[in-house]
Amino acid sequence: MQVCFCTMLAGALLFGVFEGRGDAVFAALLQGAGAAVERALGLMGSFGIFCGLMNVLSQAGGVEGLKRLLKRPLRFLLGEVEEEALSYVTLNMAANMLGLGNAATPAGLKAAALLSDGPRAGAALSMFLVINTSSVQLLPSTVIALRTAHGAAHPEAVILPGLAATALSTVVGILCCKGMEKRR
Numbered sequence: 001m002q003v004c005f006c007t008m009l010a011g012a013l014l015f016g017v018f019e020g021r022g023d024a025v026f027a028a029l030l031q032g033a034g035a036a037v038e039r040a041l042g043l044m045g046s047f048g049i050f051c052g053l054m055n056v057l058s059q060a061g062g063v064e065g066l067k068r069l070l071k072r073p074l075r076f077l078l079g080e081v082e083e084e085a086l087s088y089v090t091l092n093m094a095a096n097m098l099g100l101g102n103a104a105t106p107a108g109l110k111a112a113a114l115l116s117d118g119p120r121a122g123a124a125l126s127m128f129l130v131i132n133t134s135s136v137q138l139l140p141s142t143v144i145a146l147r148t149a150h151g152a153a154h155p156e157a158v159i160l161p162g163l164a165a166t167a168l169s170t171v172v173g174i175l176c177c178k179g180m181e182k183r184r
Helices: 002-018 022-059 062-078 083-097 101-115 123-134 141-149 155-183
Strands: none
Touching: 002 022, 022 062, 022 083, 022 101, 022 141, 062 083, 062 123, 083 101, 083 123, 101 123, 123 155, 141 155
C-alpha cells in the first residue's frame, strides 16, 4: 500500500512539474500538510481524554464489572474461553462502544491472539472479529470530534443513527456467524 501511495504521489508531483504548475502543486502540498497537522492536533485532545477515561475505568475495576455483566452473553457468543481472553474482549468492546477504535486496537490484538486456535480462525475468533468489526457505537467520539473540528452545528446528531446502524450490523453479523457455525 505504501508503494502504491508513494507512486501515485510521485506521479502527481512529476506531472504537475512537467506541466509547468510546480508552484501550484507544492502550494497545495503544503496546504494539505498544514490541514492534516491541524486535524491531527484537534483529534489528539479527544483521543487523550477518552484514552485516559479508559485507563481510569480499567484501573477502577470498571472493566471487571463490565466483564461480569457481559460474561454470559460473551460465553454464549464465544463459547468457553480463558478469563484473560474474556477481559481483553471486554476491554476492546468497551473502547469500541465509546468510539475509540484506536484505543481498542491493542486489546483487540491481544484478545485475537488469545482466541486463536492456530493457523485457522476458530469459531471464537471469528465471532470476536465480527463483533469487533461491527462494534456497537454508544458514543461515536471520533466522529463527534471530527464533526466538531469541521464546525458542524450539531456534532452529536450522529449518535442515534450510528447506534442504530452499528446495532443492526452487529446483530446481522452474529446471526451470520452462528449460522456458519451450525453448517460446520
